[in-house]
Each structure stands twice: as C-alpha cells, then as structure tokens.
Amino acid sequence: MRIDVISIFPEYFAPLDVSLIGKARERGILDVHLHQLRDWAHDVHRTVDDTPYGGGPGMVMKPEPWGEAIDTVLAAGPGAQPRIIVPTPSGVPFTQKLAMEYAREPWLLFTPARYEGIDSRVMAEYGSRMRVDEVSIGDYVLAGGEVAVLVMVEAVGRLLPGVLGNAHSAVDDSFAPGAMENLLEGPVHTKPPEWRGREVPEILLSGHHGKIARWRRDEALRRTAKNRPELLSTLDPESLDKHDRQV
C-alpha cells in the first residue's frame, strides 16, 4: 500500500518511522510519502490561508496550493487513482469497518488541514473524478488533521497482511466482524501469578480452554455493559446464548 500525506506540518508524522508502521515501511508493506504543502505556495511568505468569504472565525486554507500539491502527487503516484481522505470534525465516523475498507485500497492520499479547513472547492474538484471521504476520528475538536491521519494510518496499517505478528490477529479485535463483534475486550493478565496480593483469576491458569473462552466472553459482556451499553443492542440476539443473558 502506498500512502501520501500533504500537510504544513510533515514533521508531525515522525511517529510513522517507529514501531509497527515503521517496521512495515522497512519491509516494503507500506510506502509512505510526506509532502510540505507550502512547497506549492509561491508567494514570498509561502501563504496557504486567507480570510473566509462571508465572514466567520479563523482562516480558510487557499485552494491553489492544495490543487497544485494534489495534482503533483497524482502525477507522481503509482497510476490509477488514490482514495482521498480528508480529516474533518464534520466527517463520517472513522470506524474499524472503515479501517478495514481502507486496508483493501492500494493507494491512500491524506489531506490533513489546519485553520478552519480547506476551501470546499478543492474536494469538489477531485470528488468529481475519484473517491473523496470526509472522515472524523471522534466527537471532540482538534486543532488540525495531522493527529487524525496518525490514528487512521495506524488503524489501517495494522490490518495489512504481515504487519501484525502471527501471535495476534486483527480478526480478534473489538468491532471486527465475528463472534466477539462489537464487544469490548475483557481484562488481560500475564506473569507473575500474584502481584501485590492480587491473584490472576484461577480459571486462566486451569488450561481448560472452553471454560477460559466462556470466562473471557462473560468479562467482555460485563465490560461492554459497563462502558459501552449501547453496543449490546447491536449484538445479534442469535449470538447470545442463555448463559450470556444471565451475565
């Protein structure tokens, strides 16, 4: 997968050199290209913003630098068309389902903005000939889109074949389709068996895989009921057995 990111703060993406994503880049699973938007702002101050038409707070990002930058990236890309992803507080929710959809794309182009966002004519221009998604990572307000891109690249990157070790499969994630779909993970434990007088639940040391799986599902149901009760209504009633209903 190729990923291009256009931003006035490309240094924000240094975290993409480390850990999971960094290793995926070293192994050629991910090919990340960062671009400084100001390289396409040709005035002496390399201006990328201006006052909003119609008034209102803040500044709006000018269309010309974005248009030139996106055209350059498209021309230098691997051919075909990328999926353009625009982080914005006004976007559709970024979900595990959307991450899985993006993980199947050969080329993603992220356009994290600053100020009040990008002149809306830019995405109208590209939306006429390729997929442009306005996406939000949550119901809170950030100062720009860079952090959202880091979130999405990590959520998508970990789903790519070969990125997660064999020991862990994204199939077991919360919100991934399957038996534990839309249930939160329960508690996890490791050695030592006792720590500050707190013992690991006996069942986990029993070696009885069926009972362990039952215990884990019970704990997942309890945690979901406590922290995200609204998710319980999304569970397929068929997937809940008599025991589940007693938890």
Ligand SMILES: N#Cc1c(-c2ccc3ccn(Cc4ccc(CN5CCOCC5)cc4)c3c2)n[nH]c1N
């Ligand atoms: N993904 C994601 C995000 C973002 C996000 C993503 C991209 C950009 C680019 C600029 N910003 C700052 C910004 C803040 C608020 C507003 C709305 N304005 C309306 C008029 O009154 C003032 C406020 C606009 C722009 C961004 C924020 N925030 N939260 C998410 N989940």
